[in-house]
Amino acid sequence: MVHIAPEFFVRGPSAFARLLLCSLLSVALLILDARYGYLDGVRRVAAIVIYPLQRLAGAPGAMLNHIGDVFATRSALRTENAQLSAQHLQDALNLQKYQALAAENAHLRDLLAMRQRLAEGAIAAEVLYSGRDPFMQKIIVDKGTRQDIKAGRPVFGAMGVIGQVTRVYPWLSEVTLITDKSQAVSVQNLRNGLRALLGGTGDNSQLELRFVPLSADFERGDELVTSGIDGVYPRGLPVAVITQVERSAAYQFAQITCKPAAGVASHGQVLILDRDIEMPERPAAGRKPVLPAKSRKGG
Amino acid sequence: MRPRDIAPQEILPPVKSAFVAFTLIAALTVNLLPWSGLLLIVKPDFVALLVLYWCLHQPRRIGFAAVWLMGLTMDIADGSLLGQHALAYSLLAFAGIVLHRRVPMFAMKVQVLHVIPILILNDLVVLAIRSLAGADFPGFGYFSGSLIAGALWPVTCILLKLPQRFRDSQS
Numbered sequence: 477m478v479h480i481a482p483e484f485f486v487r488g489p490s491a492f493a494r495l496l497l498c499s500l501l502s503v504a505l506l507i508l509d510a511r512y513g514y515l516d517g518v519r520r521v522a523a524i525v526i527y528p529l530q531r532l533a534g535a536p537g538a539m540l541n542h543i544g545d546v547f548a549t550r551s552a553l554r555t556e557n558a559q560l561s562a563q564h565l566q567d568a569l570n571l572q573k574y575q576a577l578a579a580e581n582a583h584l585r586d587l588l589a590m591r592q593r594l595a596e597g598a599i600a601a602e603v604l605y606s607g608r609d610p611f612m613q614k615i616i617v618d619k620g621t622r623q624d625i626k627a628g629r630p631v632f633g634a635m636g637v638i639g640q641v642t643r644v645y646p647w648l649s650e651v652t653l654i655t656d657k658s659q660a661v662s663v664q665n666l667r668n669g670l671r672a673l674l675g676g677t678g679d680n681s682q683l684e685l686r687f688v689p690l691s692a693d694f695e696r697g698d699e700l701v702t703s704g705i706d707g708v709y710p711r712g713l714p715v716a717v718i719t720q721v722e723r724s725a726a727y728q729f730a731q732i733t734c735k736p737a738a739g740v741a742s743h744g745q746v747l748i749l750d751r752d753i754e755m756p757e758r759p760a761a762g763r764k765p766v767l768p769a770k771s772r773k774g775g
Numbered sequence: 776m777r778p779r780d781i782a783p784q785e786i787l788p789p790v791k792s793a794f795v796a797f798t799l800i801a802a803l804t805v806n807l808l809p810w811s812g813l814l815l816i817v818k819p820d821f822v823a824l825l826v827l828y829w830c831l832h833q834p835r836r837i838g839f840a841a842v843w844l845m846g847l848t849m850d851i852a853d854g855s856l857l858g859q860h861a862l863a864y865s866l867l868a869f870a871g872i873v874l875h876r877r878v879p880m881f882a883m884k885v886q887v888l889h890v891i892p893i894l895i896l897n898d899l900v901v902l903a904i905r906s907l908a909g910a911d912f913p914g915f916g917y918f919s920g921s922l923i924a925g926a927l928w929p930v931t932c933i934l935l936k937l938p939q940r941f942r943d944s945q946s
Binding site: 510614 | 800803804805806807808809810811815816838839842843846847848851852853854855856857858859861862865866868869872873904905908910911913917
């Protein structure tokens with residue numbers, strides 16, 4: 477007869493076995509998310525579940541802001557009011573000029589039978605907090621799919637381009653700043669119209685112009701605006717100012733560092749473009765480009 | 776081991792599971808506060824700190840499933856890769872459970888010297904995952920949160936034992 481001793485302490489699988497199970501699950505999730513991006517739906521649902529917690533965490537800050545508003549002094553309000561009316565006058569003047577120019581431009585485009593550029597509208601959103609992930613440059617704003625925000629829409633501040641919406645939840649969306657390493661903006665030099673690619677560095681006060689030949693005409697102080705050819709950002713918005721140009725024969729390209737025009741990280745409110753930018757249709761994929769005629773052999 | 780490195784042990788009434796759950800959710804809420812600027816850089820990961828605390832002091836009251844779900848919640852709230860915190864916290868819990876007979880025996884100073892490397896290990900796991908996914912090293916400031924968390928360890932121990940002490944003094 478086999479005698480089996482009773483187990484005194486039933487504790488289930490060992491800690492190591494549990495760790496192994498958890499690690500395997502995590503690694504599976506990581507691969508699915510990083511490699512294939514299958515989990516956006518899961519993320520969206522889970523985000524709704526933890527939304528109340530996020531609101532709860534944000535409440536004290538919002539309340540402090542509220543209290544600050546209540547106790548704003550009369551003189552401070554007055555100064556601000558005076559400043560704003562002066563600003564308004566200036567803006568009105570500029571707007572008149574702009575309207576005249578827009579009308580003239582529309583007329584000229586009509587004459588040239590060019591495609592009319594759409595008047596662009598934007599949704600104002602409030603920045604809730606900056607992203608906590610230290611590996612990415614992000615801000616979280618308080619508008620989401622409920623306000624018809626879609627991933628890929630460009631985001632601006634009063635001074636220029638800030639970034640692009642990269643992930644949308646029902647009441648929130650994540651904006652990846654142009655200073656993020658993975659972001660690139662197609663820009664144009666305001667002084668001479670040269671186009672280049674502006675990339676983030678991961679540092680929130682620095683951008684770099686990538687793949688610019690040593691001989692290209694970029695100087696310190698040049699303003700860079702969006703070129704509009706990337707189909708993401710509308711044309712002509714300020715993006716950055718060149719702060720340093722270094723041309724060294726040791727590198728293949730010029731080392732050009734820039735400062736973001738919009739002071740990317742220091743915003744309270746931002747604007748999100750509310751429609752996609754219309755681009756002309758792309759040429760069909762199968763069609764071969766027409767090559768210039770070859771000269772005859774030996775010619 | 777010198778005698779002064781060992782703390783006198785006290786016997787307290789058992790912890791209630793509801794209290795463990797409450798502190799973990801509170802830590803999660805604190806993590807979700809809108810931190811920004813320098814504070815964001817030096818902010819300790821409170822969830823990691825509490826997971827480690829409960830695994831060291833009450834390994835029977837906290838399970839891997841709970842820890843793993845806390846990690847997943849952090850990933851979703853941060854918008855980072857799904858599973859990175861889950862994996863890091865699981866390893867953290869394992870380290871806590873393996874060391875749970877050892878670390879609480881020590882005096883506070885020596886406990887801190889145990890806790891900081893474990894938390895930095897937690898950071899390193901996240902760093903390794905993100906590096907594999909193609910991110911850059913964010914600078915040594917990245918580890919400052921764990922040092923601060925180590926400094927907060929004595930306070931955490933005192934605060935989290937308060938309910939048990941209170942019940943002890945009542946009975």
